[in-house]
Amino acid sequence: MARLEVHQFPSRSDNYGVLVHDKATGATAAIDAPDAEELLAALHEKGWKLTHILTTHHHNDHTAGNAAVKRATGCTIVGPAKEAESIPGIDVTVREGDRVEIGGATARVIETPGHTRGHVSYHFPDDELVFVGDTLFSVGCGRLLEGDAKTMWSSLEKLAKLPPETTLYCGHEYTDANCRFALTVEPENHALQARAKVVAKLAERGAPALPTTIKQELDSNPFLRPSSPAIQKRLGMEGRPLNEIFGEIRRRKDQF
Ligand code: ZN
Ligand code: FE
Numbered sequence: 211m212a213r214l215e216v217h218q219f220p221s222r223s224d225n226y227g228v229l230v231h232d233k234a235t236g237a238t239a240a241i242d243a244p245d246a247e248e249l250l251a252a253l254h255e256k257g258w259k260l261t262h263i264l265t266t267h268h269h270n271d272h273t274a275g276n277a278a279v280k281r282a283t284g285c286t287i288v289g290p291a292k293e294a295e296s297i298p299g300i301d302v303t304v305r306e307g308d309r310v311e312i313g314g315a316t317a318r319v320i321e322t323p324g325h326t327r328g329h330v331s332y333h334f335p336d337d338e339l340v341f342v343g344d345t346l347f348s349v350g351c352g353r354l355l356e357g358d359a360k361t362m363w364s365s366l367e368k369l370a371k372l373p374p375e376t377t378l379y380c381g382h383e384y385t386d387a388n389c390r391f392a393l394t395v396e397p398e399n400h401a402l403q404a405r406a407k408v409v410a411k412l413a414e415r416g417a418p419a420l421p422t423t424i425k426q427e428l429d430s431n432p433f434l435r436p437s438s439p440a441i442q443k444r445l446g447m448e449g450r451p452l453n454e455i456f457g458e459i460r461r462r463k464d465q466f
Contacts, residue, residue: 241341267328320333437455
């Protein structure tokens with residue numbers, strides 16, 4: 211049964227903060243804490259009391275607010291066991307398959323390494339929500355800072371298998387620029403062409419193109435589409451292993 215209300219707000223220069231709130235119990239979780247002041251202001255605006263921070267990975271733009279938010283709210287900080295030593299204030303460490311209760315709602319932990327070596331995503335199956343941090347972006351994916359293409363591709367495959375109607379929230383918004391790159395990889399993709407038009411209009415008025423859905427990403431995100439014959443042909447990689455094709459798309463994006 212769906213029970214969570216979600217509030218997304220811009221934070222820092224290009225991060226998003228996200229709050230999830232269980233009306234029945236009042237429990238509220240922040241996905242990461244990019245900035246303490248902005249997070250506390252969002253809580254105040256909604257009239258919600260923070261009970262948890264669900265950390266996706268250790269980068270400063272996702273954990274900078276941890277200490278001050280914990281001091282202000284007494285919340286419990288949950289984060290990946292594999293990078294616990296670099297997450298300020300962490301109370302509870304999680305691994306693949308672990309469950310985290312936010313009031314009456316349950317998140318399942320999916321390990322999604324690649325951007326960082328311990329990165330995790332939080333999937334709320336009953337609410338059809340997934341929070342993927344810097345693993346998958348709308349029409350893009352995170353940089354391979356602490357993992358190789360094979361590792362990241364395994365992570366993306368896990369996300370790609372979630373129910374297509376799942377709503378997906380990411381740590382950053384680069385959708386407009388991502389569309390311009392994606393169109394160089396798969397210009398003949400009609401779903402991508404349509405999406406790029408919608409996104410350009412949203413960007414013009416500074417409106418977010420997030421959240422997205424698993425289905426929308428499967429249809430238009432080149433990083434989830436190394437099996438596309440058109441992409442394979444364009445890259446001259448017909449029939450090659452999908453993780454290698456993914457790696458080539460990532461390499462091209464790094465140089466775009
Ligand atoms: Zn990051
Ligand atoms: Fe980030």
